[in-house]
């Protein structure tokens with residue numbers, strides 16, 4: 061009898077220790093689930109529901125919580141929204157023509173509306189590079205300096221002195237009707 065009494069005592073102590081550890085784990089899980097839910101949602105109802113599920117269903121409750129909890133924490137969601145916003149700004153900045161502010165595509169070399177040059181093809185690898193870049197980021201070839209395009213003849217001011225004859229002329233200067241850079245002398 062003495063032996064079985066001792067065994068019973070040991071068994072009781074073992075069960076008490078096991079229950080104590082289990083309760084400690086249970087309470088820790090409730091606290092962890094509450095903190096975790098608080099970092100994922102500001103909704104008070106969701107926080108209370110989390111505590112109820114994890115408290116009323118020991119161990120199983122935490123599994124249910126892990127399956128159903130929101131995928132990202134509030135700080136992760138905030139970081140993602142910041143990233144999305146900055147990406148959107150980058151796209152907005154790149155997809156507008158600096159000349160006329162109309163939408164342009166990233167592969168366009170010139171704006172079809174106002175004819176502003178947007179990008180140039182690399183002299184070596186033909187990849188599109190920004191106009192102000194002096195080397196190609198793809199193949200490191202040096203890019204020629206940007207030369208402004210010649211002004212079309214029909215946009216030249218008819219009285220621009222650049223297009224007057226260099227020598228004094230004897231007679232009347234007559235410009236061609238649609239080309240002010242060409243002129244003839246008549247008496």
Ligand SMILES: [Zn+2]
Nearest residue numbers: 157160171174
């Ligand atoms: Zn434009």
Ligand SMILES: [Zn+2]
Nearest residue numbers: 182185196199
């Ligand atoms: Zn290149």
